Amino acid sequence: MSVAIENFVKAIYNNDIQDHHDTKPGNIAKKLGISNAAATDMAKKLASKNLLQYEKYQALQLTEEGTKMALNVVRKHRLWEALLFKMFDMSLHEIHREAELLEHETSDFLANKISEYLGNPKFDPHGDPIPNADGEITTEDTSIALSQSAEGKAYIISRLMSDDKEFFDFCAQNGLKYGNTITIAKQFHKNKMTQISINNNTILLNEDFTNIIYVNEI
Amino acid sequence: MSVAIENFVKAIYNNDIQDHHDTKPGNIAKKLGISNAAATDMAKKLASKNLLQYEKYQALQLTEEGTKMALNVVRKHRLWEALLFKMFDMSLHEIHREAELLEHETSDFLANKISEYLGNPKFDPHGDPIPNADGEITTEDTSIALSQSAEGKAYIISRLMSDDKEFFDFCAQNGLKYGNTITIAKQFHKNKMTQISINNNTILLNEDFTNIIYVNEI
DNA sequence: ATTAAAATTTAAGTCTGCTTAAAAAAACAT
DNA sequence: ATGTTTTTTTAAGCAGACTTAAATTTTAAT
Secondary structure: OOHHHHHHHHHHHHHHHHOOOOOOHHHHHHHHOOOHHHHHHHHHHHHHOOOEEOOOOOOOEEOHHHHHHHHHHHHHHHHHHHHHHHHOOOOHHHHHHHHHHHHHHOOHHHHHHHHHHOOOOOEOOOOOEOOOOOOOOOOOOOOEEHHHOOOOOEEEEEEEOOOOHHHHHHHHHOOOOOOOEEEEEEEEOOOOEEEEEEOOEEEEEEHHHHOOEEEEEO | OOHHHHHHHHHHHHHHHHOOOOOOHHHHHHHHOOOHHHHHHHHHHHHHOOOEEOOOOOOOEEOHHHHHHHHHHHHHHHHHHHHHHHHOOOOHHHHHHHHHHHHHHOOHHHHHHHHHHOOOOOEOOOOOEOOOOOOOOOOOOOOEEHHHOOOOOEEEEEEEOOOOHHHHHHHHHOOOOOOOEEEEEEEEOOOOEEEEEEOOEEEEEEHHHHOOEEEEEO
16 A cells, blocks of 8 residues: 555544544644545545445444554554664654654564564553554553653653653663663662662652653563 | 665666666656656756756756755665664565565664664675765775685674575574674685584585675675 | 677556646625 | 634646657767
């Protein structure tokens, strides 16, 4: 299927499931930067391909097949984000921009390789769930803010919720990366400080940081 | 520029520089799997864009601008091959297949990140040179077969010249990967065997292997 | 040098994914 | 509830990247 089609079903999926916006052609058109007429055209075409249900003036609804396609593209997008984020010094904004292109040119084979390499992660660096190869999603997010972590326990970093370049630079310099393991050396509740241990280094973080760094128990 | 255009200039570049075949539309058409008519059309179009010189019934010649575009695509292709080969257990055939798609959706920014991550390699896993960001190529290949290596010296693996799945599996299991460092423990010239040291492990290789594993002096 | 074969170019047409403009329907405000 | 605004749909058309078929030119053989 073409890039245009993949982006169309993905836009419906995101608008519907994630953003809870309505999925009439106009909304999808706005999201994709195309005219309403083009969106209506495409909707009819995809209906004939059994990817969605189309009725005049009604919201578009993905069929099971259409949802599967959307999840496949979303999977690739989020796997790329996870991989690029882990390997390179790139911001959430940058990894998103690149993943938006790469997602359409990635075979299922390569997607599985990436997933395997990353240890089949269930969430991407934004904290969004990564569908597995069968399109199944883990909906409940079990990660917690670092400020809620327990002394002595080990965690895997699951989110760095920011778009601030300086924050990312700091994290990169100190090994605070998606997928890395850290241990909570000490929680100073009164001071709202957290002492963590990573790669035999000790870092003392204040609440500004521990509230936007999310982790999962191992 | 479109994927079709990128592939067209790349095909001319490869046909010309690499394969030393003639670059008339028919040859390019054959390489790209399109009709001769389509290739002629495209040639005229690209001439008007100053990417190549077109004269009826003559071979196509890339302009400086066209060559630059071709080198940019080739760079991305070979960087992807190097990255995928290093990270995942994939054959030369598989990395080529994936790179063929990814090369067109890779920003210069990302290409530079990949290059940097790999230590700005000058050759890909096939042994083909990787153009730098300015389109400059290292033409002389300084790599030698492992069978020609000198006892006691350290080398970086630069090529694994095979398409055999079993060979690749063996290499993967023993850390024999593009970019990895090995030391020559002993050369048994009579026996045509080479003992190498890698990651504190010792491996004894026969000529079948040392003739298709290429290395560079550090 | 003439002719047959092969390659290239021209011409006409298709399919995809858009566009703008106008018509029709739905949503909204008073 | 009615008229106005917004949205959706229809219609017509365009650019990119192809196709096949026919015409032209080049290449190669004798």
